[in-house]
Amino acid sequence: MKNNQKKFLTPTLEGDRFKTKSVPVEFLQELSVIQDLIFELAKDIYKKEHPTRSRLPNHFLDGISLRLLDIKKGSSIMELDLDTSEIEALDLSNDTYSYLEKAKNLLIKDLENIDIEDNNSILSKPKYANYFIRIGRHLRPNETMFLNRTGRKKYGKLTNDIRAKVLNRPYVGLTIDKFEIYADVTSIDKKNQTFTISESGLLVSASLALIDIQLLVKSLADVELVTKVLIKGTGKFDSTGRLQVIDRVDEATLIDPYDVHSRIDELMLIKDGWLDGEGKAPNKKGLLKLLTFYDKFVPKTFIKPAIFPRPDGNIQFEWSSSEYEIDAVIDLMDFKSRLHSLNFENEKETIKNFDLSTKVGWKSMNLLINEAL
Template sequence: MSDKVFIAPRLVGSRFEDHTLPVNILEDFTALEDLLIEVAKGIYLTENPNRKRVPKGFSDGIYLKLVEIDEGSSIAKFAIASMIALNSTLPLENLNNFTYFEKAKDRIISVVESVNNGNLPTEVDYKLLSYFSKIGKNLLDDESIDFGYDYSSKTSSKAILNKATRKKLLLSGEQKTEYIDNIKLFARIPEIDQKNNTF
């Protein structure tokens, strides 16, 4: 594997025991990619108070790509990549923005950790918490994602997102983001009368 691993979340639960990823879980990582970009922009603006906007092309073409799924339940190894590096018409300083994405990853991990330690996130813009309406949405009751998992030393972190953590994150914002969950509804219909259109 030639790509440098950017983040390697460990997914635990019955659906991941065969070291694969259900397709609907990839939606969660799409939302994580969006959150990384927003947090990276916020960090850039905080560190550069003289700027009102991020530089042109700050996140153009930057994306996460799944490079491997390892065993240990399922460990999804993602590299961060950029189309700009391959076909650059933008200034070279835009290629140095990867450091902001590293910092964004660390910030997201620390927010999930803080909630698991019993603290509410304070340093994060509350609008960013709304991204957790999509991240973790497809987890089942027995499943979790460890965003801070260290795949090289195979050690877990406290940045574990499960249904309970996700709910705390979504309800911790000032605007109390709506909490949405996937549910299954089962019903028993004892009689259907097609003639009278009743059941």
């Protein structure tokens, strides 16, 4: 073996499929994920051991890669070497090997101790456990992967049952329940096959296999409007009732960015001081009562308003067209509304007051808006 090649890892596959000297191509993809996990863990170990450093050393992982050297008979035994030839060719100084060894050993140790409750285990952290969404995913029943092998000794056993424990490990103590949420899609990660949503200010990631990716792409298509997605499914919740994990998606629907229900949900999350330390939060009971009036007195086909909070704790509806700009300030205590409209062509302004706790008030306001727009 060349000096720039160090024997590093010997993943082993056992089962009827692997008795010949061959490895299904999908498992070669999993080796790449194992490399990504070990490299990420090595970086975090370095940061933990050097808390005063804000950055990794230059070229910390540059020029290092795992390469498949050989596949041995009996079971599919894959010898992986750590190739550092690029480092030597570039004459770079790199002290990464020891951290990669630490990362490998820590991963194998925690995988073997998956049944022991240990909050310090790396597999208690979603960041690392989620790599197993792609590691071991192609194993069939009665098949086993070992992450490493030395002679006859095998380490880091992985089966379908163990993989399920790894994926569930960060979420022990969570309760399972159905949910229906309005959420913003914040990102799609095709490499890791995940998507991330923001729900009540909390980021939640899930597998792309659970949802129609085209729906997610459409929700991100307009950079000016945040298009929400209504998601119904089953997930895991912590003790405060916050959604932590999406296990299943039964239905996902794009929501109109001007959807009144989802916007009211957002306004209910606002807290005092939302405007540069000032600004009163809208009254939640008032918001819910206003929504009841809106559903009762406004036709579903009516032009939806943009809705904004006001510093005094009330809210403002806005409509606009090429000719008009209309806003209605609504008091959330008595539901009195002051509407102001401006005609851009003749600069005519109109100011009207309406009682939005009554059918007559809504009908009169809707008529004025409909005539203008």
